[in-house]
Amino acid sequence: MKKFESKKIYLIIATIILLSFDILACSTAIISGKATKDGRPIIWKHRDSDSEANHVTYFNDGKYSYYGIVNSENFDGKELWGGFNSAGFAIINSASYNLKPENDTTTLKDKEGELMKLALMTCATVSEFEELLKKLPKPLGVEANFGVIDAFGGAAYFETNNFYYIKFDVNDVKIAPKGYLIKTNFSFSGDTTKGFGFIGYETALESFESELLKDKISPEFLIQKVGRSLYHSRTKDNFFEKKYSFNEKIFKYFRDFIPRFSSTSSILIRGVKSGEDPRYATCFVSLGFPLVSPTFFFYNLFNENYHEWLKPRNNEKFAHAYLLSKQLKNKCFPITKGNGKDYILINVVINSEQKGYLDILLDAENKEFEFEKKYFETMLKKEPSIDEINKFNFQQTKIYENDYYLKILK
Secondary structure, X not given: OHHHHHHHHHHHHHHHHHHHOOOOOOEEEEEOHHHEOOOOOXXXXXXXXXXXXXXXXXXXXXXXXXXXXXXXXXXXXXXXXXXXEOOOOEEEEEEXXXXXXXXXXXXXXXXXXHHHHHHHHHOOOHHHHHHHHXXXXXXXXXXXXXXXXXXXXXXXXXXXXXXXXXEEEOOOOOOOOOOEEEEOEOOOOOOOOOOEOHHHHHHHHHHHHHHHHHOOEOHHHHHHHHOXXXXXXXXXXXXXXXXXXXXXXXXXXXXXXXXXXXEEEEEEEEOOOOOOOHHHOEEEEEEOOOOOOOOEEEEHHHOOOOOHHHOEOOOOOOEHHHHHHHHHHHHHOOOOOOOHHHEEEHHHHOOOOOOOHHHHHHHXXXXXXXXXXXXXXXXXXXXXXXXXXXXXHHHHHHHHHHHHHHHHOO
């Protein structure tokens, strides 16, 4: 009797802990060139993490040089959470919660960031990454969906646990008939009665299907319409449809949207067409809470000369872009006690007067996207000098300072 009661108590406690635990639900996607506007493949990760401060680091310690999203706190350079290298190979991941078999007693875990760093150091193609997974000693210490693209048109997900993986080729019409795949925090090769991120997956899927009825996929769509979606696929709430006045104080319950309190960064890599120079692969990245954090652009050939706001400056720990985002995030979630992080002050984000942080950000960011398109076309014809790269970065700063930050921080 006592044994039975102790089991009951254990199950109750475990249930309470699980219900109170805020699962950090990343959203990711891979789109092959046949489904994108310009014919270049795209890989995207909307990151949720308990490591709120992220920045971009340039590494030159492997066969290939590479960029990666890293945690700013206790940064040691041993792991990263998405990036791309000088060969045009890119990788992202989402944690999976249904890939580990019940009979797997492995205690080694959380090695996904180290594996991705190793991949960027050594891999140029999707097939080389697959060989890496085969050759690495087991157990791997991972439970994740790894997404990769390369400069030769390769694009695939690998649902990977400690001992084996299942490959999902995005170029295979039987697997990805419309040229894209989405992954959140469950794996299709695992037990789909378990896992997390199902609502986020449904939201992203609905967004993709709706967009493909009108057009092909673009970076703007992924960053602005998916990563910043205010639509909830389960409740059908859409905060864009009913906007409140800037002068009101309206809180909304904010759980299981794609952007959430725990969102820390977004990285999108636009690859190159087969035969194009991989140095023209493009990174679109934002640091911090996505509803208030602008997207910056840089190219593979910039090397360490990417935008200063994306990296810590003058021996500081945090990137400037993150610090600015943190200020604005605090205003979006002003309730700091209890479950305050579940309630967003929606009318400071968007409002009927178009004075919300996101209202103003989208206007500024659209100028950035137009600027990037023109610059990219020019760069394809002539490689930029260091001075021209610095001017490019300065122009990005100028747009966001004048058209975003000066308008909302005054």
